[in-house]
Amino acid sequence: MRKYNGIKVIAFDADDTLWVNETYFREAENKFASLLNKYETENKIHQELYKKEIKNLKIYGYGVKGFVLSMIECALEISNYNVKQEVINEVLGIGKRMLDEPIELLDNIEEVLKQLQGEFKLIVVTKGDLLDQERKLEKSGILKYFHHVEVLSEKKPEDYKKLINRLDMKPSELLMIGNSLKSDVLPLLEIGASAIHIPFHTTWEHETITTEEKKNMSYQTFSNIKDILPVLK
Amino acid sequence: MRKYNGIKVIAFDADDTLWVNETYFREAENKFASLLNKYETENKIHQELYKKEIKNLKIYGYGVKGFVLSMIECALEISNYNVKQEVINEVLGIGKRMLDEPIELLDNIEEVLKQLQGEFKLIVVTKGDLLDQERKLEKSGILKYFHHVEVLSEKKPEDYKKLINRLDMKPSELLMIGNSLKSDVLPLLEIGASAIHIPFHTTWEHETITTEEKKNMSYQTFSNIKDILPVLK
Numbered sequence: 001m002r003k004y005n006g007i008k009v010i011a012f013d014a015d016d017t018l019w020v021n022e023t024y025f026r027e028a029e030n031k032f033a034s035l036l037n038k039y040e041t042e043n044k045i046h047q048e049l050y051k052k053e054i055k056n057l058k059i060y061g062y063g064v065k066g067f068v069l070s071m072i073e074c075a076l077e078i079s080n081y082n083v084k085q086e087v088i089n090e091v092l093g094i095g096k097r098m099l100d101e102p103i104e105l106l107d108n109i110e111e112v113l114k115q116l117q118g119e120f121k122l123i124v125v126t127k128g129d130l131l132d133q134e135r136k137l138e139k140s141g142i143l144k145y146f147h148h149v150e151v152l153s154e155k156k157p158e159d160y161k162k163l164i165n166r167l168d169m170k171p172s173e174l175l176m177i178g179n180s181l182k183s184d185v186l187p188l189l190e191i192g193a194s195a196i197h198i199p200f201h202t203t204w205e206h207e208t209i210t211t212e213e214k215k216n217m218s219y220q221t222f223s224n225i226k227d228i229l230p231v232l233k
Numbered sequence: 234m235r236k237y238n239g240i241k242v243i244a245f246d247a248d249d250t251l252w253v254n255e256t257y258f259r260e261a262e263n264k265f266a267s268l269l270n271k272y273e274t275e276n277k278i279h280q281e282l283y284k285k286e287i288k289n290l291k292i293y294g295y296g297v298k299g300f301v302l303s304m305i306e307c308a309l310e311i312s313n314y315n316v317k318q319e320v321i322n323e324v325l326g327i328g329k330r331m332l333d334e335p336i337e338l339l340d341n342i343e344e345v346l347k348q349l350q351g352e353f354k355l356i357v358v359t360k361g362d363l364l365d366q367e368r369k370l371e372k373s374g375i376l377k378y379f380h381h382v383e384v385l386s387e388k389k390p391e392d393y394k395k396l397i398n399r400l401d402m403k404p405s406e407l408l409m410i411g412n413s414l415k416s417d418v419l420p421l422l423e424i425g426a427s428a429i430h431i432p433f434h435t436t437w438e439h440e441t442i443t444t445e446e447k448k449n450m451s452y453q454t455f456s457n458i459k460d461i462l463p464v465l466k
Contacts, residue, residue, distance in 0.1 A: 059332050061364035065298040069325065072305065076322050085314040088321060092306055099292050130363045131294035131386040148399075153364040166381075 003220075004194060004232055006172055010116060013178030014126035014133060016200035017225075019140060020104040025067065026202060028094050032071050035087050039079045049074045050205060057206075061153055063129035068095030099132060103140045106200075108226040113145040115229055123148040125163065125176065127155055127183070155183040157190045164193070177228065180207040189217050196228055197221040236453075237427060237465055239405055243349060246411030247359035247366060249433035250458075252373060253337040258300065259435060261327050265304050268320050272312045282307045283438060290439075294386055296362035301328030332365060336373045339433075341459040346378040348462055356381040358396065358409065360388050360416070388416040390423045397426070410461065413440040422450050429461055430454040 015021035029049060033042035040048070052074040053067065060066025071091050075083045116122060122145055126133050130151045137143045148167065152159050164171055171192035178184025179200040186209070188195040197219055222228060248254035262282060266275035273281070285307040286300065293299025304324045308316045349355060355378055359366050363384045370376045381400065385392050397404055404425035411417025412433040419442070421428040430452055455461060 059329060060298060061362070065293060065302060069298060069301060069328070072321065073325055076318055076325075079318075081318040081322070083318060085309055085312075085316060085318075085321075088305065088318075089309050089314070092302065092309075095302070096292060129294070130384060134386055151363060153367055 004175060007120065007175045007194065007232070008173040009121045009123060009167070009169055009175070010232075011123045011125045011174060011176045013176070013180065013184045014124055014136065015128065016179040016203075017106070017177060017184070017198060018109055018124070018142065019106060019136065022200060022202045022204055024098050024101055025204065028067070028071075028098060031094055032075075032091065035090060036075055036078055036083065039083075045074075045078060048078055052077075054206060061129075062127050063132055064095055064098045065129060065132075067098075068092065071095075099135075103136055105140060105142065106225065108224060110142060110145075112225050112229060113142060116232065117145050119233070121147050123150065123167070125150045125152065125155070125160075127152045155180075155187060157187040160187055160193065161191055164191075175232075177225070179203070182207050182209045185219050186217055189219060195219050198225055198228075199223070237408060240353065240408045240427065240465070241406040242354045242356060242400070242402055242408070243465075244356045244358045244407060244409045246409070246413065246417045247357050247369065248361065249412040249436075250339070250410060250417070250431060251342055251357070251375065252339060252369065255433060255435045255437055257331050257334055258437065261300070261304075261331060264327055265308075265324065268323060269308055269311055269316065272315075278307075278311060281311055285310075287439060294362075295360050296365055297328055297331045298362060298365075300331075301325065304328075332368075336369055338373060338375065339458065341457060343375060343378075345458050345462060346375060349465065350378050352466070354380050356383065356400070358383045358385065358388070358393075360385045388413075388420060390420040393420055393426065394424055397424075408465075410458070412436070415440050415442045418452050419450060422452060428452050431458055431461075432456070 012018055029046060032049065033045040036045050049071060052070045056066060056070045060069060068091060072088055075087060075091060113122060124137065124146050128151065133151050137149060150163055164174060174188070174193040176184055176188045176193060176195045177198060179198055180203065181197055185195040185197045199221065245251055262279060265282065266278040269278050282304060285303045289299060289303045293302060301324060305321055308320060308324060346355060357370065357379050361384065366384045370382060383396055397407060407421070407426040409417055409421045409426060409428045410431060412431055413436065414430055418428040418430045432454065
């Protein structure tokens, strides 16, 4: 199809594009709120945890370990330092279970990778904990389809530019596919690459964007990853 | 010099090779032990913390965030879940301060990089938290000397092999310089690359090796990084 002429490299986001991720964070947040509901309404606990995560993002970055540290800090503050030590231990347990979660591939992922692998160079571009992302790819069974895996600490236009230089390609040769408009679509369009949006049913508040931010941006949205095949092949 | 004939790429470990790192962990451990010394001898606390770190290494990986999570778990257990909530908060603070520590370059680092940069391709190969390592390099002021930065989750022979392939070089063209025999020297020799050992005054117990492991391995040890100049130039 004309729109994607000249594409040589297809980059896939990982969390909530290749496999389920945000669902585990939602479950963890709910569990956390229920552990502390004697101190505050669960709604307020969700709000405070989110504020804490955003405040700590600069120092901890993305990923489960920083999330757990923010939960502990939030539990101490919400309870006015009365939270039981056993609850802190349960929060540590929530994190360890998240890091050991099985990988649940999203529908049709493997089929799509199989069909694209001969014609395009496929790569993964994700952010988060290096070890955790490597482990998830290892467990996913789909590592074999990818030429390259890149774990970034941020997904800003600058980060994609560096990646494009490092992999020795032109922006016009790159198509990114992901569930986050903020991280996987808009920064790519900004630097002259292409992007396709495949929404996941839940998006972390931090990854949502305003209508203002996406005006004048042109990209396609598909509900299922297999819908990219007819426009690419 | 003959020994290093054919070297094109010099890889530097970062923590305790380019800048001080282990010292901050030692200080954090001492602070942690003093916070808990009503429950156990400080010596025992050091031992238990080390055990906890090693046990969690597989799930948390290297770096400050996993270290803090292990300290919290250890504090709960050592105190039989009696540790004060304020102490948990202090442990979180130890971690945040570590992540915000200024970078203290080791002696002569910049001088050495300056002298080598024209003749060799210089890279950084480190393990730990991606964001934390990037931030340290950024703050260090020496990022400009390096062609490439690689943050690995492990430094086993396999990891170095993958790196060599990715950077399109031969093992014989690579010289690694670092403070850890286990991570920066032996795995390189094992895959046919070269390595120079520059010890730091303190080494994390996990990075130490036995005499048995290093037998038949041939490498040079220098006490200061500037001593590599005469053998390379």
